[in-house]
Amino acid sequence: xxxxxxxxxxxxxxxxxxxxxxxxxxxxxxxxxxxxxxxxxxxxxxxxxxxxxxxxxxxxxxxxxxxxxxxxxxxxxxxxxxxxxxxxxxxxxxxxxxxxxxxxxxxxxxxxxxxxxxxxxxxxxxxxxxxxxxxxxxxxxxxxxxxxxxxxxxxxxxxxxxxxxxxxxxxxxxxxxxxxxxxxxxxxxxxxxxxxxxxxxxxxxxxxxxxxxxxxxxxxxxxxxxxxxxxxxxxxxxxxxxxxxxxxxxxxxxxxxxxxxxxxxxxxxxxxxxxxxxxxxxxxxxxxxxxxxxxxxxxxxxxxxxxxxxxxxxxxxxxxxxxxxx
Ligand SMILES: CC(C)(COP(=O)(O)OP(=O)(O)OC[C@H]1O[C@@H](n2cnc3c(N)ncnc32)[C@H](O)[C@@H]1OP(=O)(O)O)[C@@H](O)C(=O)NCCC(=O)NCCS
Numbered sequence: 001x002x003x004x005x006x007x008x009x010x011x012x013x014x015x016x017x018x019x020x021x022x023x024x025x026x027x028x029x030x031x032x033x034x035x036x037x038x039x040x041x042x043x044x045x046x047x048x049x050x051x052x053x054x055x056x057x058x059x060x061x062x063x064x065x066x067x068x069x070x071x072x073x074x075x076x077x078x079x080x081x082x083x084x085x086x087x088x089x090x091x092x093x094x095x096x097x098x099x100x101x102x103x104x105x106x107x108x109x110x111x112x113x114x115x116x117x118x119x120x121x122x123x124x125x126x127x128x129x130x131x132x133x134x135x136x137x138x139x140x141x142x143x144x145x146x147x148x149x150x151x152x153x154x155x156x157x158x159x160x161x162x163x164x165x166x167x168x169x170x171x172x173x174x175x176x177x178x179x180x181x182x183x184x185x186x187x188x189x190x191x192x193x194x195x196x197x198x199x200x201x202x203x204x205x206x207x208x209x210x211x212x213x214x215x216x217x218x219x220x221x222x223x224x225x226x227x228x229x230x231x232x233x234x235x236x237x238x239x240x241x242x243x244x245x246x247x248x249x250x251x252x253x254x255x256x257x258x259x260x261x262x263x264x265x266x267x268x269x270x271x272x273x274x275x276x277x278x279x280x281x282x283x284x285x286x287x288x289x290x291x292x293x294x295x296x297x298x299x300x301x302x303x304x305x306x307x308x309x310x311x312x313x314x315x316x317x318x319x320x321x322x323x324x325x326x
Contacts, residue, residue, distance in 0.1 A: 002177065006183055011068055012168075062097060083285075084144060084146070093111050116286060116313065119310070140168050146163060149211065180325075187321070224317060250264070250308070252275070
């Protein structure tokens, strides 16, 4: 049975120039390169320059993705930015990016807030817009300046995060309705708000009138993450009728290399099938999956026709997974 699907036709990404190494951090808080590397797998992270905002990073990633897809900004009919660090409370970062890209009036543009799961949620929405016929070409961006939410006196959180942006162009295509089709095959997205106190900011427009700072109970988040990520990956593979052995590349949210190792072990995934960018980028929240995906494409690790499995877990809690064929 013929089926309309969202197919990724281009990827792009951008990392700010400035790099903060673990040794740099050891000058700010009581930590060490050794502790950060062994507990998280992170060696360095990128930090946006003063005055460089989420929309700046998003616009650069978007331009690269449009170029890879061979599309102009005017070809896009829906622009979604997954972010927890918008330039402003309003307007949406997506509207700022629309303007910076020089897109003509018309396309819908909005932000999507699911913290580190933002890109998976975004894929779910983008693909649904395409399947329903409401959009034919979607620009989906994950962009963050998460370092702006950090408490630089809290060594248990400030060593984990970084800034960056990744983008994809999704275009409508017809498939047979099987897993051999190109495009997004299946996405699952979930939330459990009662755990919101384990990972949150202690401020916001309607509560304190401030931005707030990131707070986290790391050990608890770790425990939930391994279980929820594995569940979501199994759910999406079962729904599509594929097994871990069928997957060509896993492109996970890059939160902690130990979470990824534990998940891969649980599901029997070979380590060489896991795309890792965390060592050089840290956790860039909603940007981490499209950053890793773009790196995989540009390094030739993900090619047209490959079956990819994406997953994420973040504040909320939110989590999800997506199976797609490039
Ligand atoms: C944050 C995380 C790396 C901490 O590792 P952990 O093994 O759980 O460590 P703990 O929090 O139990 O802390 C162990 C010790 O290290 C210390 N510590 C914390 N951060 C440190 C740092 N940057 N440098 C040195 N020591 C540190 C703690 O103070 C604690 O010391 P104590 O035993 O004297 O009290 C880990 O819990 C984690 O990755 N959690 C998931 C976080 C995540 O991915 N969040 C985002 C989800 S999208």
